[in-house]
Every structure is written in structure tokens, then in C-alpha cells.
Amino acid sequence: MARYRDVKPGLQDVASYQTSGAPFVSGSINTRANGDAGVVVKFPSVTQWVKIINRGNFQAVTCAFSQHGLAGSAGSPSSTYNFKIPDDDGTDPAHHQIWLEVKITELWLRGSNNVDVIAGLTNIPTASAATSYGNSWSGSIGVG
Numbered sequence: 583m584a585r586y587r588d589v590k591p592g593l594q595d596v597a598s599y600q601t602s603g604a605p606f607v608s609g610s611i612n613t614r615a616n617g618d619a620g621v622v623v624k625f626p627s628v629t630q631w632v633k634i635i636n637r638g639n640f641q642a643v644t645c646a647f648s649q650h651g652l653a654g655s656a657g658s659p660s661s662t663y664n665f666k667i668p669d670d671d672g673t674d675p676a677h678h679q680i681w682l683e684v685k686i687t688e689l690w691l692r693g694s695n696n697v698d699v700i701a702g703l704t705n706i707p708t709a710s711a712a713t714s715y716g717n718s719w720s721g722s723i724g725v726g
Contacts, residue, residue: 592710593628593685603630603702611699613643613691620644620652620692623699628685628706635679636667638694643667645680645691652690669694687711 591598606625613621636643644664646652651663668678687708691697 591704591706593706595704595706598628598704598706599630599685603704606701606703607699609698610637611691611697612695613693613697614641614695618653618692620646620649620690622649623689623691625687625689625701625703625708627703627708628687628711630685630702630704631681631683632686632689633679633681633700634667634689634691635698635700636669636694637678637696637698638669639696640669641694641696642669643691643694643697645689647684647686647689649690652692664690666693685711 604627606629608623611621611623615621634643634645644652644666646664648663667680685704685706689699691699
């Protein structure tokens with residue numbers, strides 16, 4: 583009879599996404615601290631979902647799933663591998679946040695001096711998403 587030892591969940595482990603995620607919170611992130619290089623939030627395991635809240639006054643935040651996605655194609659900031667969350671102008675903060683059901687290990691941010699990141703974590707190790715660029719989706723189609 584075959585026995586499975588040291589079997590670890592991977593990216594396709596459905597049960598890891600069906601159960602509630604372990605909480606992860608990082609608040610008041612100043613994504614302007616490193617200038618155009620941005621700031622990376624590294625998750626301790628693969629995420630189940632992520633919520634990004636931009637609380638910066640009159641400062642949109644650019645978000646990407648890899649460093650290359652944030653930098654843009656050949657260093658151009660107008661890359662299609664990132665997206666923006668509008669600034670908080672004090673009128674309706676509900677429009678300045680986004681909820682994503684994605685499995686990521688890193689989130690790259692640039693542009694706002696006050697961003698909160700909340701995530702639900704799976705028990706899947708970040709090494710499961712490793713590529714030649716490291717534990718992120720760098721090099722994937724649509725990611726950068």
C-alpha cells in the first residue's frame with residue numbers, strides 16, 4: 583500500500599482555498615519611501631485573497647504583482663502589467679480600495695504615502711510560486 587509522506591499543498595490544492603485564510607495585515611505603508619522603485623509587501627505564504635486600501639490624500643497608488651510589473655516594460659512606467667487605485671479625496675473612501683481573489687506571494691506598490699494591505703493566507707509555501715525570477719509571478723503573461 584502506498585503511503586504519502588511529507589506531501590505539502592501546492593498551488594492547485596483546492597482545499598487550501600476553500601478554508602478561511604489566516605489573517606495578514608500591514609497598515610500605513612509609505613510606498614513613496616523608495617521613490618520610483620516602490621515598496622514590496624512579501625507574504626509569508628501564498629494568498630487566497632488580498633484587499634488594498636489607498637488612504638493617501640490626492641495620491642493614487644500603482645499596484646503590481648512583480649517588480650517588473652511595477653517598473654513597466656523596458657523601464658517605462660506606462661506598463662500594462664500594473665493597475666492604479668485612485669487617491670482618497672475625502673469624498674467616498676469605498677471607491678479607493680480593491681478586493682482581489684488571487685494567489686500571490688508579493689505585492690509591489692508605488693505612489694501613495696498611506697496604504698493598507700489585508701490578506702487571507704493559505705498554508706501553501708511561497709516557494710510553490712517560484713520562477714527563475716524568485717518567489718513571484720515575474721515573467722508570467724500579463725504580470726510583467
